[in-house]
Amino acid sequence: MVKQERAARTRRSLILAAAEVFAEEGFVSASLTAISRRAGVSNGALHFHFDSKSALAGGVEEEAARRMRRFTVVAGADGPAALQLLVDSTHALMCGLDDDVVVRAGFELSGDISRVAGVDLRREWRSWIETVLQRAAAQGALADGVSLDDAVNAILAATVGFQVLGSRDDKDWISRRTLTGFWELMLPRLAARDALDTVVTCGSRCVVGAPGMPVEEPV
Secondary structure: HHHHHHHHHHHHHHHHHHHHHHHHHHHHHHHHHHHHHHHHOOOOHHHHHHOHHHHHHHHHHHHHHHHHHHHHOOOOOOOOOOOHHHHHHHHHHHHHHHHHHHHHHHHHHOOOOOOOOOHHHHHHHHHHHHHHHHHHHHHOEEEEOOHHHHHHHHHHHHHHHHHHOOOOOOHHHHHHHHHHHHHHHHHHHHHHHHHHOOOOOOOOOOEEEEEEOOOOOOO
16 A cells, blocks of 8 residues: 555656646657656656656646546536636636646647647547537527537637647736636627626636636646
C-alpha cells in the first residue's frame, strides 16, 4: 500500500511537472530531463511510469480532460437552462486555462501538429458544445433560422481562438471581460427573445470554485 501511494504521488508530480514544461517550452522543445528534474525524481522513475515523451504528454491530456469534464457535465432537468450552462461552462474553461496549468497544457498539446493527440480536447469540447446546443434547440431557446452546425463552429472557433491567443502571455484574451463581450455579441443572434432575457453573459457563477467552476487540486 505504501509503495502504491508513493507511485501515485510520483505519477502526479510527473504529470504536473510535464504540464508546466510543456506549457512553457512546447512539446518539441521539452526534455524528459527537465521534466524529471522539476518533478524531483530520477529519469529512471520517470521511465517507470511513462516510456516516452509522447506517453507523458498523453498523461497530461488525460488529466486535463478529466478536469475539463468537471465543468462540462450536461446538467439534468433541474440544472440551468442549456444556454446558461453553455455560457457558464465557457467561462469555467477560460478560468481553467488561466488558473490550471494542466488544463492549459492539455489544450496546447491537442493543437500541437508535431504529435498525434491521445485525447483531443478540442474535439471533445466541440462535441460538448453541440450536445448543449441540441438541448437548447429542444428547449426552444434558439432563434428561428439558427444553423446548429454554424453555431457550434462559431463558439468553438471563438473559444479555441481565445485559448491560442491567451497562451501567448496575453491573458486578456481569456479574461471574463473578453468572453462576456463575445456572448453579448453572439447571444442576440443565437437565442430566442424569451431565452435571451434570462441569460447572464458574465456567467451565473462568477466565483471560481463555485459548482461547475474549476478548482485547483493535485493531479
